[in-house]
Amino acid sequence: MPADDGTVFALHPQLAQDTVAIGELKLCRLLLNKDANYPWLVLVPRRPDVTEMIDLDASEQAQLTTEIAAVSHALKDITPCDKLNVAALGNMVAQLHVHVIARRKSDAAWPRPVWGVAPALAYGDNELRTLIGAVRRKLGLEQDQ
């Protein structure tokens, strides 16, 4: 997807390594973080060289807000959730990415933020497939994406 200046969006290798692709929303690539401690989605706007939300133009910021809301509703509907955590940090990986995490009072980090607290827990194959399928259905994403 070439941008106006000819550069191309590419997912940062660290994000690619830590996640499984769920599908493409209008602005963002939607990813699942490979950490079964928390239902943890990540939205990455498909724009090159963007590190801050304010690097997006106003219409893209509005679209990002819409997609954060859609993903938040989907997570709340399909997983037990006491609180959503929504965050754009980017201290380790500068490429703009927004975390949307379903938190439980019984989870591995509660009430702390999740970053750097508990080692990532591997998903079982069935568990991963079931969660991704549920997110795709809620968001109307095609199964073959």
Add this chain to the structure above:
Amino acid sequence: MPADDGTVFALHPQLAQDTVAIGELKLCRLLLNKDANYPWLVLVPRRPDVTEMIDLDASEQAQLTTEIAAVSHALKDITPCDKLNVAALGNMVAQLHVHVIARRKSDAAWPRPVWGVAPALAYGDNELRTLIGAVRRKLGLEQDQ
């Protein structure tokens, strides 16, 4: 400010204790966190009984996005900043509040998120007044708010 159901917005006591009021934006009360380790602003939508961004209606979410962007630009303009951190967590204080933090690679928590890492550092009176004045000027807030 009564809401439709007659309830009234009130700032959570913990947020009141941890911050200094800067002024009122169209939707949010703007606060400065009393921690001189980081230029750290907090936006609190003046709506009662709201804990998640998706508890706001679509137009309020859009307004919140606009205010986050304005505050982000203001912080970037007036403080040295290697990265912005923008987050709505709410695990400790459920009332919806959005952190906008100017991070430096030399700061007390880098590259970790700021929460729970370094004890809050008191501002000097002049330092506090100068920062709040700069934020108010950037955002066009009246000095007497």
